[in-house]
Amino acid sequence: MTYKELLKESAQRVGNCLCMGLDPIRTALPYQSGDVGEDLKRFFNDLFGAMIKGRLVPAAFKPNIGYYTLFDNPRQGEFKGSAALGELFNLLEEAFPKIPVILDSKRGDIALSSANYASEAFDLYQSDAVTVSPYMGSDSVAPFGERGEKGFYLLNRTSNVGAKDLQSLVVVDQVDEKELYPLYMAVAHRIGRYSERWGNVGAVVGATSLMELEELAAYYASREIPLLIPGVGSQGGSASETVAILREVNYPLYLARINSSSGLTHPWKGEAAPKDWLDISIANLASLIEECSL
Numbered sequence: 001m002t003y004k005e006l007l008k009e010s011a012q013r014v015g016n017c018l019c020m021g022l023d024p025i026r027t028a029l030p031y032q033s034g035d036v037g038e039d040l041k042r043f044f045n046d047l048f049g050a051m052i053k054g055r056l057v058p059a060a061f062k063p064n065i066g067y068y069t070l071f072d073n074p075r076q077g078e079f080k081g082s083a084a085l086g087e088l089f090n091l092l093e094e095a096f097p098k099i100p101v102i103l104d105s106k107r108g109d110i111a112l113s114s115a116n117y118a119s120e121a122f123d124l125y126q127s128d129a130v131t132v133s134p135y136m137g138s139d140s141v142a143p144f145g146e147r148g149e150k151g152f153y154l155l156n157r158t159s160n161v162g163a164k165d166l167q168s169l170v171v172v173d174q175v176d177e178k179e180l181y182p183l184y185m186a187v188a189h190r191i192g193r194y195s196e197r198w199g200n201v202g203a204v205v206g207a208t209s210l211m212e213l214e215e216l217a218a219y220y221a222s223r224e225i226p227l228l229i230p231g232v233g234s235q236g237g238s239a240s241e242t243v244a245i246l247r248e249v250n251y252p253l254y255l256a257r258i259n260s261s262s263g264l265t266h267p268w269k270g271e272a273a274p275k276d277w278l279d280i281s282i283a284n285l286a287s288l289i290e291e292c293s294l
Contacts, residue, residue, distance in 0.1 A: 003151030003200045010099050011059045011254035018292040019060040021261025023067040028266035030273035036071045040084045048095045056285050060257045064104040100128040108133030108140050115143040122150050145198030157184040159206025159231030188219050195225050202226030207237025218249040226255045233263030239291040253294050
């Protein structure tokens with residue numbers, strides 16, 4: 001099954017296009033035993049158990065690698081964070097089979113290094129897709145594209161506040177008849193070309209800039225290029241507004257994954273987890289699944 005086929009099949013099976021970000025904050029965890037590996041495992045076991053009981057299944061999961069390797073101490077030979085991330089992949093495979101898992105690591109380097117990063121994502125963690133930076137060009141992207149059964153999302157118009165510093169710069173686009181475009185649109189044209197070569201490429205487009213989201217979704221719609229859309233929740237993006245825009249430009253919702261992270265795993269961030277933390281997370285998840293329904 002190709003990555004596009006996996007996206008379509010999983011979305012249609014669960015009836016939504018929500019992506020659940022899994023980016024836990026140590027101080028926000030409801031369990032504080034001192035063993036971060038055990039605390040994370042207990043947290044995810046309880047959360048996933050409640051999701052299964054409530055039949056609340058998103059159409060993808062997206063752990064960010066930096067929230068886990070933070071707990072490693074390589075110079076002391078300790079890798080509790082990486083081990084916890086590996087265990088998370090095992091839990092997801094068991095609890096939510098055939099739901100895609102996207103490793104958010106934003107890799108991208110010269111070809112050989114990119115090949116190593118592709119191996120990290122696809123061989124070691126066995127993720128279904130990975131996020132990649134496109135800014136070193138086609139040779140740095142190729143090792144991900146050549147994994148045809150796997151997916152990769154190129155950073156296009158990201159959700160963070162500083163994205164406009166570079167991504168909105170006006171440039172001469174060599175792909176599209178040397179016309180002037182914002183850099184994010186020039187990158188989109190390049191992604192369009194890559195899609196002709198590798199059908200497993202997608203784009204990261206944030207939910208925090210609706211005008212750019214509409215422009216890019218319209219460009220990608222007929223090309224059936226998958227979209228990973230972060231920024232819903234604490235960053236200010238709206239799932240319902242995002243879905244409305246995708247529908248308006250006739251983008252196939254089953255190829256989109258609208259991501260929310262902290263609003264699902266620790267909406268009480270900055271404070272200790274309340275006693276009813278599980279009820280809060282499950283209620284937020286149920287609401288977002290409804291907003292992201294197909």
